[in-house]
C-alpha cells in the first residue's frame with residue numbers, strides 16, 4: 001500500500017530524532033500505531049500532511065485555549081517579530097505580562113518568566129528550599145511537574161504512560177528528598193508531615209491533576225493542604241501550568257478559592273510559544289537573583305515573541321489589564337469561560353450517554369474545559385483508581401475516534417482540552433463518533 005506522507009516523515013524522523021519525536025507522548029506509544037504530522041491548524045481543527053482533518057482535543061496540551069492560529073495572536077507575533085526576535089535586554093512586553101499575571105492571579109505579587117513549565121516548577125522548588133532552608137519536597141503520584149531530576153519520581157504524563165514512572169539517569173541521591181504521596185489522601189500527608197517535622201520545604205501539587213488523565217480534589221482537600229503547610233512552615237506550591245488561566249481567569253486557585261505561596265504557569269501565557277513562569281509572595285520571590293541568593297536564569301526568558309503571543313491570548317480572553325479591580329465576574333471577562341463551561345458540559349453529557357447506550361463502563365471526569373474518559377466503572381479520584389482503566393480499550397477508542405476525524409490525547413493518562421473555537425456542532429459530531437466507535441464493540 002502506498003505510504004502516506006506522515007508515514008514517510010515518521011520514517012525519516014526516526015533516523016534523526018530519538019523515537020521520531022521531540023517529546024515522548026507524541027509518539028503514540030501508549031495507543032499503538034504512529035503519529036500523524038500536522039500541516040496546519042486553525043481554530044479547533046488540525047489538518048495533517050495528507051489532508052486529513054481532525055477536531056483537536058489536545059490543543060497542543062493546553063496552550064490553544066482560543067483555538068489555533070487565532071488572528072489576534074498571529075498578528076501580535078508578526079508585529080513583534082518585525083522589531084526583532086530576542087534581545088537579552090529587558091523589553092516592555094515583559095512588564096506588561098508581569099502586570100497582567102499579577103492582576104489576574106490573586107496570590108501573585110511578583111513573577112519571573114521562564115521558557116517551559118519544567119523550568120518554572122524546578123525553579124519554584126529551589127526557591128522554596130532557599131526560603132525555608134529545608135530540603136524535602138512532597139509531590140503526589142501521577143502528578144507531573146516537568147522533567148527536572150528530583151521530580152521524575154512516580155511522575156505522570158509521558159513518564160507514567162511508559163509504565164516506568166522513575167526515569168533512568170536520575171541518581172537516587174537526587175530524589176532522596178522527594179516524598180511521593182497518593183493524591184486526595186489526607187492521612188498520608190498528615191503522617192508524612194509528622195514523620196518529617198520541620199524538614200519539608202514545600203508541597204507541590206497540580207490542584208486538578210491532569211497528567212494521569214484528569215481527577216479532581218475531593219471537597220476540602222486543597223484547603224487541608226493550605227492549612228497543614230501553613231501550620232508547619234512549609235510552602236504550598238500550585239503547579240498551574242495546565243490549569244492556570246484555563247479553569248478561571250485566576251486559574252484553579254480562583255476556582256477553588258485557595259491562595260498558595262508560589263504558583264507555576266506555562267502554556268496559555270505563551271499563546272503557543274515556549275513559555276513558563278513562577279510567581280507568588282513578594283517576600284519569597286525577592287530571594288531570587290539578582291536580589292537574593294537563589295539563582296535562576298534563562299537566555300530567552302521573557303522572549304518578546306512569546307510575551308506578545310501570551311499577552312494577546314490573555315487580552316483576547318477578555319481579561320482587562322487591571323483585572324483584579326476591573327474584572328467583571330459575569331461581564332465580558334466571564335464570557336469565554338462560560339462558553340468553555342457550556343462546551344464541557346455538552347461533551348460530558350454526550351459522552352456519558354454514548355457509553356451508557358453502548359453498555360461500556362466509562363468514568364468521565366471533567367473540570368471546566370479539561371476532561372478525561374477513563375475506561376473503568378469505578379470513580380477515579382487518584383492514580384491508583386486511574387491505573388484500573390482498561391488501556392487496551394482506550395487505545396481502541398483513540399484509533400476509532402481518529403479514524404472518524406477526532407484527535408484525542410494519545411494516552412489514557414492525559415487530559416483533553418476544549419477551546420473557545422470549539423462549537424456545539426464539533427461536540428455533536430464528536431459524541432456521534434464516540435457512539436459509533438463504542439457501538440461496534
Ligand code: KE4
Nearest residue numbers: 023061116117118144145146157211241242
Ligand atoms: P513543559 O516543560 O512541558 O512546558 O511543562 C511541564 C509541565 C509542568 N506541569 C504540568 C502540570 C504539566 O502538565 C506540564 C507539561 N504537560 C505535558 C502534558 N501532560 C506536556 C506534554 C509533553 O510532555 O509533550
